Amino acid sequence: xxxxxxxxxxxxxxxxxxxxxxxxxxxxxxxxxxxxxxxxxxxxxxxxxxxxxxxxxxxxxxxxxxxxxxxxxxxxxxxxxxxxxxxxxxxxxxxxxxxxxxxxxxxxxxxxxxxxxxxxxxxxxxxxxxxxxxxxxxxxxxxxxxxxxxxxxxxxxxxxxxxxxxxxxxxxxxxxxxxxxxxxxxxxxxxxxxxxxxxxxxxxxxxxxxxxxxxxxxxxxxxxxxxxxxxxxxxxxxxxxxxxxxxxxxxxxxxxxxxxxxxxxxxxxxxxxxxxxxxxxxxxxxxxxxxxxxxxxxxxxxxxxxxxxxxxxxxxxxxxxxxxxxxxxxxxxxxxxxxxxxxxxxxxxxxxxxxxxxxxxxxxxxxxxxxxxxxxxxxxxxxxxxxxxxxxxxxxxxxxxxxxxxxxxxxxxxxxxxxxxxxxxxxxxxxxxxxxxxxxxxxxxxxxxxxxxxxxxxxxxxxxxxxxxxxxxxxxxxxxxxxxxxxxxxxxxxxxxxxxxxxxxxxxxxxxxxxxxxxxxxxxxxxxxxxxxxxxxxxxxxxxxxxxxxxxxxxxxxxxxxxxxxxxxxxxxxxxxxxxxxxxxxxxxxxxxxxxxxxxxxxxxxxxxxxxxxxxxxxxxxxxxxxxxxxxxxxxxxxxxxxxxxxxxxxxxxxxxxxxxxxxxxxxxxxxxxxxxxxxxxxxxxxxxxxxxxxxxxxxxxxxxxxxxxxxxxxxxxxxxxxxxxxxxxxxxxxxxxxxxxxxxxxxxxxxxxxxxx
Amino acid sequence: xxxxxxxxxxxxxxxxxxxxxxxxxxxxxxxxxxxxxxxxxxxxxxxxxxxxxxxxxxxxxxxxxxxxxxxxxxxxxxxxxxxxxxxxxxxxxxxxxxxxxxxxxxxxxxxxxxxxxxxxxxxxxxxxxxxxxxxxxxxxxxxxxxxxxxxxxxxxxxxxxxxxxxxxxxxxxxxxxxxxxxxxxxxxxx
Numbered sequence: 049x050x051x052x053x054x055x056x057x058x059x060x061x062x063x064x065x066x067x068x069x070x071x072x073x074x075x076x077x078x079x080x081x082x083x084x085x086x087x088x089x090x091x092x093x094x095x096x097x098x099x100x101x102x103x104x105x106x107x108x109x110x111x112x113x114x115x116x117x118x119x120x121x122x123x124x125x126x127x128x129x130x131x132x133x134x135x136x137x138x139x140x141x142x143x144x145x146x147x148x149x150x151x152x153x154x155x156x157x158x159x160x161x162x163x164x165x166x167x168x169x170x171x172x173x174x175x176x177x178x179x180x181x182x183x184x185x186x187x188x189x190x191x192x193x194x195x196x197x198x199x200x201x202x203x204x205x206x207x208x209x210x211x212x213x214x215x216x217x218x219x220x221x222x223x224x225x226x227x228x229x230x231x232x233x234x235x236x237x238x239x240x241x242x243x244x245x246x247x248x249x250x251x252x253x254x255x256x257x258x259x260x261x262x263x264x265x266x267x268x269x270x271x272x273x274x275x276x277x278x279x280x281x282x283x284x285x286x287x288x289x290x291x292x293x294x295x296x297x298x299x300x301x302x303x304x305x306x307x308x309x310x311x312x313x314x315x316x317x318x319x320x321x322x323x324x325x326x327x328x329x330x331x332x333x334x335x336x337x338x339x340x341x342x343x344x345x346x347x348x349x350x351x352x353x354x355x356x357x358x359x360x361x362x363x364x365x366x367x368x369x370x371x372x373x374x375x376x377x378x379x380x381x382x383x384x385x386x387x388x389x390x391x392x393x394x395x396x397x398x399x400x401x402x403x404x405x406x407x408x409x410x411x412x413x414x415x416x417x418x419x420x421x422x423x424x425x426x427x428x429x430x431x432x433x434x435x436x437x438x439x440x441x442x443x444x445x446x447x448x449x450x451x452x453x454x455x456x457x458x459x460x461x462x463x464x465x466x467x468x469x470x471x472x473x474x475x476x477x478x479x480x481x482x483x484x485x486x487x488x489x490x491x492x493x494x495x496x497x498x499x500x501x502x503x504x505x506x507x508x509x510x511x512x513x514x515x516x517x518x519x520x521x522x523x524x525x526x527x528x529x530x531x532x533x534x535x536x537x538x539x540x541x542x543x544x545x546x547x548x549x550x551x552x553x554x555x556x557x558x559x560x561x562x563x564x565x566x567x568x569x570x571x572x573x574x575x576x577x578x579x580x581x582x583x584x585x586x587x588x589x590x591x592x593x594x595x596x597x598x599x600x601x602x603x604x605x606x607x608x609x610x611x612x613x614x615x616x617x618x619x620x621x622x623x624x625x626x627x628x629x630x631x632x633x634x635x636x637x638x639x640x641x642x643x644x645x646x647x648x649x650x651x652x653x654x655x656x657x658x659x660x661x662x663x664x665x666x667x668x669x670x671x672x673x674x675x676x677x678x679x680x681x682x683x684x685x686x687x688x689x690x691x692x693x694x695x696x697x698x699x700x701x702x703x704x705x706x707x708x709x710x711x712x713x714x715x716x717x718x719x720x721x722x723x724x725x726x727x728x729x730x731x732x733x734x735x736x737x738x739x740x741x742x743x744x745x746x747x748x749x750x751x752x753x754x755x756x757x758x759x760x761x762x763x764x765x766x767x768x769x770x771x772x773x774x775x776x777x778x779x780x781x782x783x784x785x786x787x788x789x790x791x792x793x794x795x796x797x798x799x800x801x802x803x804x805x806x
Numbered sequence: 807x808x809x810x811x812x813x814x815x816x817x818x819x820x821x822x823x824x825x826x827x828x829x830x831x832x833x834x835x836x837x838x839x840x841x842x843x844x845x846x847x848x849x850x851x852x853x854x855x856x857x858x859x860x861x862x863x864x865x866x867x868x869x870x871x872x873x874x875x876x877x878x879x880x881x882x883x884x885x886x887x888x889x890x891x892x893x894x895x896x897x898x899x900x901x902x903x904x905x906x907x908x909x910x911x912x913x914x915x916x917x918x919x920x921x922x923x924x925x926x927x928x929x930x931x932x933x934x935x936x937x938x939x940x941x942x943x944x945x946x947x948x949x950x951x952x953x954x955x956x957x958x959x960x961x962x963x964x965x966x967x968x969x970x971x972x973x974x975x976x977x978x979x980x981x982x983x984x985x986x987x988x989x990x991x992x993x994x995x996x
Contacts, residue, residue: 114832115833117944127944128825128943128948129825129944130825130944131824135832256821258821258823263947264946267819268948289991290818693823704838705831750853750854751857
């Protein structure tokens with residue numbers, strides 16, 4: 049069944065009439081009155097309104113409100129919280145939040161629910177999962193969770209159950225830059241925005257997609273230290289506004305500009321030859337390939353003037369090594385995502401900014417840091433593990449194609465759940481257990497996800513609200529909010545080791561549980577309790593700190609504990625400070641750095657600008673190369689999306705305070721384009737393509753290229769349970785086609801659409 | 807010496823993220839339908855591609871010569887030594903003169919208390935505890951500075967001494983205590 053907007057609105061109208069929503073089963077509204085009880089003293093914890101998970105300090109005020117501020121101990125976060133973080137309490141006691149387990153009593157997605165007790169929920173899950181396991185094998189159940197939302201506990205359950213099919217949201221969001229970093233550097237790398245003197249940014253909108261320490265760091269670099277910011281983005285975003293130079297690049301052509309920069313660095317002899325000779329593998333092949341990628345060539349593709357590309361590259365090289373090209377975050381702009389992210393990394397490698405102030409660097413966790421210091425500066429944490437887990441013989445469903453192998457251990461190709469469910473590729477899935485993930489919004493081709501969820505034998509969703517995806521579950525498990533949960537200690541090491549922890553601030557409202565408890569209880573019911581030997585979160589925390597009670601107390605009290613001084617291995621001033629601080633520290637090289645200790649977990653042990661490993665995985669892709677892609681038909685407009693500061697992707701649209709700030713996403717259209725179609729701001733329009741059709745409103749603005757339209761993602765939910773978000777705005781996932789990018793396994797986030805006034 | 811609390815909004819640093827709006831609402835229990843502060847992202851102005859946004863803080867200007875106080879018949883709208891334009895709910899008779907008189911349109915009737923309401927620099931709560939107003943404390947990009955302009959060593963004094971700034975509707979003679987550092991790209995050239 050394809051749920052189009054019209055049939056949906058009919059349904060929603062019936063559902064909302066007569067305040068039927070007030071009685072949404074399992075909601076706080078159904079529970080009656082709510083009192084907020086908890087600590088009146090500030091508790092150090094971590095936010096969960098987005099995936100940045102900033103350190104916070106929260107307390108209950110007068111038994112009715114929760115004050116949420118940033119934790120000042122975390123210096124780079126500056127004690128700040130964003131609008132989403134500050135609105136956390138609005139989620140906590142939102143009358144529409146679900147606080148009692150539910151089971152479906154109507155058709156899937158029909159919105160008919162009945163409250164049940166936890167034990168019944170667990171029995172239903174155990175019965176159905178065991179039935180599927182007996183009939184089709186454990187591997188026919190997929191388990192997915194947004195990364196960072198206690199996903200380790202759900203994936204542990206998957207392992208004990210016997211399924212290799214675990215997925216995070218990676219391939220719908222950050223996998224591109226992670227996979228490219230694995231290929232080039234052998235692992236993830238960080239950016240030192242706050243010390244950078246020249247920042248080149250390809251649509252990484254840190255001033256709307258707020259990541260507190262990076263957002264603050266970049267603003268500080270710009271305003272207090274005079275850093276220059278150059279932004280390439282098809283839309284005039286806030287980061288474009290704050291830039292010294294903004295280029296309205298043609299959507300999906302970032303790779304051409306990045307390659308032309310690499311070309312200029314090499315052709316104009318601006319690159320760091322010593323660095324390349326010492327640390328880089330595959331430079332010659334790369335140099336040969338980019339020889340043809342001149343700025344003039346890139347101009348013809350991207351609309352960015354060649355002379356500007358050339359000038360910016362020269363300015364960038366002059367500021368190097370304290371300069372960087374931001375490798376971005378959520379993508380993917382085109383199916384050439386892998387080449388684009390690698391080209392961005394290459395532009396950093398060529399100027400030798402690795403482990404230099406204002407460049408790129410690797411996280412310094414305690415074990416690594418202590419080794420350099422020659423003493424135990426920071427405590428190391430133990431990882432709880434369980435031995436003798438049942439062996440899983442089945443292959444993951446995304447293991448069909450070797451080219452995605454870099455992603456298998458980093459979240460997997462999430463959307464392969466759809467291929468396995470609908471087309472039995474590589475084998476048939478029968479069940480799906482999902483936690484804190486909303487693929488209907490964040491994946492592509494919504495209709496296909498509906499079809500998949502309709503086809504499965506059994507679906508479980510654990511979340512705070514009945515999200516668009518949870519609306520199709522058979523059993524809904526209400527998780528406690530982050531303000532009601534304790535969690536493991538997290539490693540937040542940057543240039544020096546740091547830890548923090550999430551702690552409960554308020555008593556649990558209603559009948560919810562933290563998901564680590566939920567999955568442990570499910571394991572018990574499945575007869576696999578022996579693999580979950582811990583009693584509670586305190587047991588796990590105690591294990592992490594090796595029973596060092598004082599350390600645990602300190603982390604809990606301060607909420608953010610960091611050790612030592614910032615260290616970048618090739619930065620002489622930092623190494624100098626480090627060595628004078630720690631008398632037993634490793635002796636620096638002749639050039640007063642730790643440059644000789646820099647190592648990369650790649651096959652060659654070097655930075656691989658060209659990679660034989662990648663060539664083997666994905667023939668033809670060993671060397672970074674430009675390929676033309678076609679993302680839209682000739683008579684269509686580019687459709688791009690982005691983040692807004694008051695919402696987190698598709699997750700917060702129903703939170704009262706945030707819904708009050710923004711509940712709709714108008715479509716940005718350039719005045720020339722709008723004029724041709726007779727469209728004015730506020731007009732009702734239809735946006736459509738081969739994938740889907742949406743209705744929304746126009747925002748006519750010069751802040752977008754004439755050949756492109758834009759909408760903030762996350763709006764336009766279609767299930768009736770999200771009363772504040774449903775039917776409001778354009779559902780982006782309903783317009784994006786199901787396409788998986790080579791190597792990165794990413795969903796595609798740029799497509800073509802047509803627009804009509806209605 | 808009396809205090810002269812002022813607030814400085816740096817429009818270069820402001821990203822319009824509404825963290826201030828939400829923090830204020832939480833701290834001061836501001837009902838959903840009204841607001842004490844918001845930052846309006848206005849524009850973009852200019853011609854493509856030479857565009858800029860304006861980040862307009864809309865909140866009480868804490869006028870030194872406040873029209874709302876002048877027109878109040880009962881003294882419910884008043885100013886103390888701290889210079890903060892305040893409201894004594896008990897004295898209010900609900901005549902709405904103050905709302906009509908405010909040239910900045912930032913006073914409103916609180917639907918719960920049914921008396922006029924507006925920003926008071928968190929005077930009763932955070933300021934009383936020696937803390938900065940909520941909007942200043944949470945601002946992700948440190949776009950706001952708050953302090954006593956009579957203290958020449960304060961951050962606000964130094965900002966006002968060293969940076970170009972402007973106030974809204976100075977021609978009315980209201981002498982606002984909210985100062986704005988204009989964006990390099992737009993706003994009013996001082």
